[in-house]
Amino acid sequence: MYFPRLLFKQVMVKSSLNPSTQQEHMSLPRRPQNKSKLGCRECKAKRVKCDEAYPMCKRCQRQGLVCSSAPRLTRWQVETPWLSLQPKTHVHPRLLQYWLEKVSQASVIDPEDNPFSFPILEHVAQSPALLHAIQSVSASHEQFFPAKSPILALEERGKAIACLRREINQVQRAPYTHFLTIILLALTHVADSDPKEYGKQHLFGARALINSMLRDISMSTSNDPVVRLCLGIYLYWDMCSSFLVDPCEPQCLNLLNMSLAVHRMGDWHHPMYGTCSRLLLIIANVGRYCRQIHDMPQNRNPTQEAMLEAQLRAWMTSPPNPDLGHLYEAFRNHGLVFLYRSRAHAQRGCPTDPDVTEAQETLILQYAEETVHHLLLIPASSYSLNFQSLPLLAAGSELTESNHFLRDEVRDRLRAIYSLNRLPANLMALQLLEELWDARDSGNPSFWLSHTLQKDWRLLLT
Ligand SMILES: [Zn+2]
Ligand SMILES: [Zn+2]
Known part of the structure; x- marks a missing residue:
C-alpha cells in the first residue's frame, strides 16, 4: 500500500x-521562516540551544528527561478541493x-x-x-x-x-x-x-462493529483492505485491554469468527505493526485467561494454559525489519511472562496446588529480561517505539534489584514513549513500576496486575 x-x-x-x-479559516498562523523560537520547554528553561528534534530533542534524550518539543509544521501549499x-x-x-x-x-x-x-x-x-x-x-x-x-x-x-x-x-x-x-x-x-477508566464503552462499540463486519464478509472478501485495517487496529486494542475487562461482564466477543478471519488473512502487513496479527490475538487471549484466573484461581485450566503456551511458542513470521523482529520477540516473551506469572499467582491462592517453585521464578525472570532486552535493542528513534509500554510494564515489573541498569533503561524508555504520544498512562505505568520495584526490593513482590487492580486503576497502555 x-x-x-x-x-x-x-x-x-x-x-x-x-x-x-x-x-478565520483562510488565514493560517504565520510563523517566521528561518528563525525559530520553538525549542523544547526543558531547554528553554535551562536557556540552552535545543535541536528541536521531534518527538525528543537530543539533550532531553541524553538526560532521560520528558521532552516537550513543539513540533514544527510545514506550510500548506496545494489547494484541497475536497x-x-x-x-x-x-x-x-x-x-x-x-x-x-x-x-x-x-x-x-x-x-x-x-x-x-x-x-x-x-x-x-x-x-x-x-x-x-x-x-x-x-x-x-x-x-x-x-x-x-x-x-x-x-x-x-x-x-x-x-x-x-x-x-x-x-x-x-x-x-x-x-x-x-x-x-x-x-x-x-x-x-x-481518571486512571480507573479504560474506555469500556468504546471498546465494546468497536467490538460490535468488528463483529458485524466479520459477519458480513464472505471468504472471498476477507481480503478487503478496509476490513483488514479495522480488524488489525482492533486486535492491537484488544491485546492492550483484554485483561482490563471484568471477566464476569458479558463480553460480546465473537472469538470464533475473529480467529477464522485472522487465520484466513494470514501474515498480512498492517501499517501499525506489520505481520504479527496472529500473535496479537494469542496475547489478547492470554490476557483474558490471566484475568480470569486472577479473579477466580479455582478456574485454572491446565489444558488451556498448555495450549496458549504452545501457541505463543509456535508462532512464527518473517519480520519486515530487525526492529520489528525485536518487537515481536518482546511481545512473545511478554505473553509467556504474563501466563507464567498469572499461573504462579493463582497457585498461591489455591491451597491444593503445589507451591510455586524457585525454578518457576527463575524462568519468569529470564523471560522478563529477554522481553526488556529485545525492546531496548530497538532504537528510541524507531517508529515502533509507540507499541512498547505494555510489555515494559509487565516484564519490567519482574526486574530485580540487581537489574538496576535495566530498570533505568525501562524508565528512560517509558519517558521517551511519553514524549512521543504524550499519553499520561505511560507516566502512570512508570509510577506503578516504582511501587512494584520498591515492594520487590523490600521482600514483598507483587503481581503487576493485582497491584493495579488493587489501586483500582485500569490503565490502557497502547
Ligand atoms: Zn530541547
Ligand atoms: Zn527536549
Missing part, C-alpha cells in the same frame, strides 16, 4: 459561513494539519505507509464526526492530554459524538469511518479521564 504525501495550503470554504468566520465539497464542515486547519503531519505519524511503523495521515482526508470529507474526532485528539495532544481537556478539545469531542450518532443512523455502509471515530474518541476519553 502506498499513499502519496501531499501538501496543501489554505482551506477553501465555499459556504454559508459569514465573511468573518471565513476569514474541503469545498463539505460546506458545513468546520475545518480547523491548524489542528487538522497537526494531526496529518505529527500525531498520526506516531500510530504507524512507517510514515510513508500511513492510512491515518493524508489518505484519511478522503474519509474526513465524508464524515464530519471523523474530522471532529481528529481535531479533538490534536487539541489534546498539543496540550499533553491534560486531566481536564482544553475547551477546544472538549468542543470538538462533543461535535464528534453528535455527528457520529447521526452518521451511524444515516450512513449504512461506512464502518471504517465509524470505527476510526470510535477509536479516536476512546483515545481522548481515556487519556484525560
Whole structure:
C-alpha cells in the first residue's frame, strides 16, 4: 500500500459561513521562516540551544528527561478541493494539519505507509464526526492530554459524538469511518479521564462493529483492505485491554469468527505493526485467561494454559525489519511472562496446588529480561517505539534489584514513549513500576496486575 504525501495550503470554504468566520479559516498562523523560537520547554528553561528534534530533542534524550518539543509544521501549499465539497464542515486547519503531519505519524511503523495521515482526508470529507474526532485528539495532544481537556478539545469531542450518532443512523455502509471515530474518541476519553477508566464503552462499540463486519464478509472478501485495517487496529486494542475487562461482564466477543478471519488473512502487513496479527490475538487471549484466573484461581485450566503456551511458542513470521523482529520477540516473551506469572499467582491462592517453585521464578525472570532486552535493542528513534509500554510494564515489573541498569533503561524508555504520544498512562505505568520495584526490593513482590487492580486503576497502555 502506498499513499502519496501531499501538501496543501489554505482551506477553501465555499459556504454559508459569514465573511468573518471565513476569514478565520483562510488565514493560517504565520510563523517566521528561518528563525525559530520553538525549542523544547526543558531547554528553554535551562536557556540552552535545543535541536528541536521531534518527538525528543537530543539533550532531553541524553538526560532521560520528558521532552516537550513543539513540533514544527510545514506550510500548506496545494489547494484541497475536497474541503469545498463539505460546506458545513468546520475545518480547523491548524489542528487538522497537526494531526496529518505529527500525531498520526506516531500510530504507524512507517510514515510513508500511513492510512491515518493524508489518505484519511478522503474519509474526513465524508464524515464530519471523523474530522471532529481528529481535531479533538490534536487539541489534546498539543496540550499533553491534560486531566481536564482544553475547551477546544472538549468542543470538538462533543461535535464528534453528535455527528457520529447521526452518521451511524444515516450512513449504512461506512464502518471504517465509524470505527476510526470510535477509536479516536476512546483515545481522548481515556487519556484525560481518571486512571480507573479504560474506555469500556468504546471498546465494546468497536467490538460490535468488528463483529458485524466479520459477519458480513464472505471468504472471498476477507481480503478487503478496509476490513483488514479495522480488524488489525482492533486486535492491537484488544491485546492492550483484554485483561482490563471484568471477566464476569458479558463480553460480546465473537472469538470464533475473529480467529477464522485472522487465520484466513494470514501474515498480512498492517501499517501499525506489520505481520504479527496472529500473535496479537494469542496475547489478547492470554490476557483474558490471566484475568480470569486472577479473579477466580479455582478456574485454572491446565489444558488451556498448555495450549496458549504452545501457541505463543509456535508462532512464527518473517519480520519486515530487525526492529520489528525485536518487537515481536518482546511481545512473545511478554505473553509467556504474563501466563507464567498469572499461573504462579493463582497457585498461591489455591491451597491444593503445589507451591510455586524457585525454578518457576527463575524462568519468569529470564523471560522478563529477554522481553526488556529485545525492546531496548530497538532504537528510541524507531517508529515502533509507540507499541512498547505494555510489555515494559509487565516484564519490567519482574526486574530485580540487581537489574538496576535495566530498570533505568525501562524508565528512560517509558519517558521517551511519553514524549512521543504524550499519553499520561505511560507516566502512570512508570509510577506503578516504582511501587512494584520498591515492594520487590523490600521482600514483598507483587503481581503487576493485582497491584493495579488493587489501586483500582485500569490503565490502557497502547
Ligand atoms: Zn530541547
Ligand atoms: Zn527536549
